[in-house]
Amino acid sequence: MLIDTHSHIYSEEFDADRNETVARAKAVGVGKIVLPNIDCSSLERLSSLAKTDENYFYVANGLHPTSVNADCKKELDVIFSEATFGMLPNVVAIGEIGMDLYWDDTFVKEQKSAFDFQLAYATEHGLPVIIHCRNAFAQIMDVMDAYRSSGLTGVFHCFSEDYESARQVLDMGYYIGIGGVLTYKKSVLPEVVSQIPLTSIVLETDSPYLAPVPHRGKRNESAFVACVAEKMSSILGCSYDDVCEITSGNAKKLFKIA
Ligand SMILES: [Zn+2]
Numbered sequence: 377m378l379i380d381t382h383s384h385i386y387s388e389e390f391d392a393d394r395n396e397t398v399a400r401a402k403a404v405g406v407g408k409i410v411l412p413n414i415d416c417s418s419l420e421r422l423s424s425l426a427k428t429d430e431n432y433f434y435v436a437n438g439l440h441p442t443s444v445n446a447d448c449k450k451e452l453d454v455i456f457s458e459a460t461f462g463m464l465p466n467v468v469a470i471g472e473i474g475m476d477l478y479w480d481d482t483f484v485k486e487q488k489s490a491f492d493f494q495l496a497y498a499t500e501h502g503l504p505v506i507i508h509c510r511n512a513f514a515q516i517m518d519v520m521d522a523y524r525s526s527g528l529t530g531v532f533h534c535f536s537e538d539y540e541s542a543r544q545v546l547d548m549g550y551y552i553g554i555g556g557v558l559t560y561k562k563s564v565l566p567e568v569v570s571q572i573p574l575t576s577i578v579l580e581t582d583s584p585y586l587a588p589v590p591h592r593g594k595r596n597e598s599a600f601v602a603c604v605a606e607k608m609s610s611i612l613g614c615s616y617d618d619v620c621e622i623t624s625g626n627a628k629k630l631f632k633i634a
Pocket residue numbers: 382384412472582
């Protein structure tokens with residue numbers, strides 16, 4: 377079985393063929409999908425997809441760093457309200473949260489404090505976190521420093537840093553989320569994954585973004601996590617089935633999925 381630990385197939389990009397998308401994922405052996413939230417505007421869609429099959433979809437609730445602005449306190453109040461948790465089935469994590477200084481660093485202060493707030497919430501409620509980190513590794517590690525011995529764990533989703541950074545993530549006891557970027561020609565990830573244990577890796581798509589080869593440039597979908605697993609098995613020289621079983625086992629352990 378494969379688990380896509382990061383998929384936004386609840387988004388409008390899939391409105392025309394969401395059922396077929398889920399069917400294609402099941403057909404290639406994707407047994408479970410984790411759906412991370414973006415912001416208030418995505419909660420309804422996320423919740424209604426998750427409710428269609430509670431043995432298949434798992435939910436992360438949180439505020440994405442690129443949705444953080446001057447008004448983020450109000451948005452956090454809604455996302456972290458009892459009403460929101462009440463409408464979301466199967467919440468297994470807080471996510472996606474983190475910092476993104478790639479497109480815009482206007483709200484760096486707000487991003488930091490929203491991230492910190494959500495880490496504190498996750499710690500208090502014993503939930504793992506799904507971390508989005510783009511052009512902000514040092515800043516993220518800085519905020520996370522205070523949580524080092526808190527028991528908090530999680531995954532650095534769509535990891536795209538070098539081996540040194542991967543080492544720091546593993547030393548904190550976090551998992552590394554690997555997606556389509558692994559299959560790209562100039563990616564440093566093949567070198568990184570060959571130096572870290574497979575027991576620390578979970579697979580993901582981040583669909584609709586970052587489709588793996590041979591679908592690069594097109595809309596990504598959960599079925600394509602199989603391409604990531606295939607690439608991983610060829611890099612590590614182990615069987616496809618082993619990659620699927622080990623990384624799914626890691627995901628189940630991280631998200632406490634039975
Ligand atoms: Zn995402």
